[in-house]
Amino acid sequence: LGRGTVFTITLPARDKASSSAPQESSGMSQTVCALIIDDEEIVRETLADILIEMGHTVVKASSGEEGLRWLERSSFDVVFTDLSMPEMDGWTVARHVRARWPNVKLLLVTGYGATIELNGETADLVDAVISKPFVFDKISAALERVMAPQPLAS
Numbered sequence: 001l002g003r004g005t006v007f008t009i010t011l012p013a014r015d016k017a018s019s020s021a022p023q024e025s026s027g028m029s030q031t032v033c034a035l036i037i038d039d040e041e042i043v044r045e046t047l048a049d050i051l052i053e054m055g056h057t058v059v060k061a062s063s064g065e066e067g068l069r070w071l072e073r074s075s076f077d078v079v080f081t082d083l084s085m086p087e088m089d090g091w092t093v094a095r096h097v098r099a100r101w102p103n104v105k106l107l108l109v110t111g112y113g114a115t116i117e118l119n120g121e122t123a124d125l126v127d128a129v130i131s132k133p134f135v136f137d138k139i140s141a142a143l144e145r146v147m148a149p150q151p152l153a154s
Contacts, residue, residue: 032077032147033057037067037093038109039085043132047080047109050139064088068096076104078143080130083110094125105146109134 034051038044039062048058059074061067064085071079079097083090090108097104106125111132127146130138 030147031055031057032143033059033075035059035061035067035070035074035076035079037061037064037079037085037090038082039063040082043082043109047134047139050134050136051143053136054140054143064090064093064096067093071097071101071104076101078105078107078146080107080109083108091125098125107142107146 034056036044036047036051036058038047038060041062044060044062048060051058059070059076061070064081065088067079067081070076079093081090081093081097085093090110094106094108097106105127108126108129109132110129128142130142
């Protein structure tokens with residue numbers, strides 16, 4: 001009592017180079033350049049870490065305005081945008097992206113996930129919705145789905 005306590009915690013070492021779990025979970029054969037737009041740093045960093053672990057290139061923006069500036073000066077295959085952000089929400093970001101960069105894939109990241117229905121205008125704005133909290137498998141599956149080659153229209 002009054003002298004403190006010492007805890008020793010031993011965890012197994014994990015070598016990123018030899019770990020195959022995340023790398024093999026992703027069935028994507030291509031790498032993409034992704035822009036992450038989210039006002040919450042922890043969400044941006046977590047999503048960036050997942051995408052980097054999958055072998056993708058990532059740029060992060062803390063607001064819709066910053067994200068649009070990145071899009072003006074760089075080329076991206078996919079944009080992950082948060083729905084609820086101050087000043088410019090995800091739907092507004094999506095409208096700007098669709099108008100100026102129609103071939104960029106858009107994934108809406110939201111805590112409202114299950115309640116978001118894509119119909120009418122929203123169905124044309126985003127390619128997929130990813131609900132928070134997200135995990136590696138959800139991100140991998142959504143990215144693989146939106147980046148899959150589309151059949152040619154006849």
